[in-house]
Amino acid sequence: DSGVTQTPKHLITATGQRVTLRCSPRSGDLSVYWYQQSLDQGLQFLIHYYNGEERAKGNILERFSAQQFPDLHSELNLSSLELGDSALYFCASSVEGLYGYTFGSGTRLTVV
Amino acid sequence: AQSVTQLGSHVSVSEGALVLLRCNYSSSVPPYLFWYVQYPNQGLQLLLKYTTGATLVKGINGFEAEFKKSETSFHLTKPSAHMSDAAEYFCAVSESTGFQKLVFGTGTRLLVSP
Numbered sequence: 443d444s445g446v447t448q449t450p451k452h453l454i455t456a457t458g459q460r461v462t463l464r465c466s467p468r469s470g471d472l473s474v475y476w477y478q479q480s481l482d483q484g485l486q487f488l489i490h491y492y493n494g495e496e497r498a499k500g501n502i503l504e505r506f507s508a509q510q511f512p513d514l515h516s517e518l519n520l521s522s523l524e525l526g527d528s529a530l531y532f533c534a535s536s537v538e539g540l541y542g543y544t545f546g547s548g549t550r551l552t553v554v
Numbered sequence: 555a556q557s558v559t560q561l562g563s564h565v566s567v568s569e570g571a572l573v574l575l576r577c578n579y580s581s582s583v584p585p586y587l588f589w590y591v592q593y594p595n596q597g598l599q600l601l602l603k604y605t606t607g608a609t610l611v612k613g614i615n616g617f618e619a620e621f622k623k624s625e626t627s628f629h630l631t632k633p634s635a636h637m638s639d640a641a642e643y644f645c646a647v648s649e650s651t652g653f654q655k656l657v658f659g660t661g662t663r664l665l666v667s668p
Contacts, residue, residue, distance in 0.1 A: 444597060487656070542600050545590075
């Protein structure tokens with residue numbers, strides 16, 4: 443157990459739907475990062491939050507959004523889902539980003 | 555912009571043989587470098603990291619990597635492969651300032667045969 447908790451582990455939904463992925467960071471970590479892992483694009487950075495504030499955005503689609511709450515858990519919202527959004531979504535946390543992250547076990551999203 | 559190139563999407567070795575996974579990076583500032591391992595249906599686990607200081611870094615499970623600035627490389631090695639080492643390995647780079655994101659390579663799948 444890495445200490446980073448992601449729920450749900452698996453999610454199957456239809457095109458056009460909206461889903462929410464949840465991440466609880468390791469105790470004491472203020473930073474949360476979201477990554478998407480797919481076969482064709484590998485590990486892509488989506489977004490970074492630090493202590494409730496957005497710090498950096500990567501290749502995140504406009505249909506996707508995220509937030510970090512006062513208790514430091516984070517949610518990634520994916521809307522108007524397309525088949526191509528099927529992927530593993532990882533959350534990672536760190537005290538600071540410089541020294542590597544601790545990853546959760548991921549949420550496997552399948553859009554049918 | 556930073557980038558990472560991992561040579562070889564698949565590497566096959568026999569149990570007991572040397573493991574060498576190659577990683578080259580590009581960074582305009584001094585980099586921090588990382589190797590992660592991903593077992594099937596699991597998240598990524600940090601194997602080792604280079605930030606500053608000694609260029610030869612040792613990690614978990616007998617792995618080590620050497621930072622070579624002149625070659626812009628950070629290759630991962632293990633003297634003797636074990637069946638349990640079969641997994642996907644990712645090299646990553648981040649800038650050494652601020653809250654910088656990790657940029658990952660495309661990964662190398664290590665296959666270990668008996």
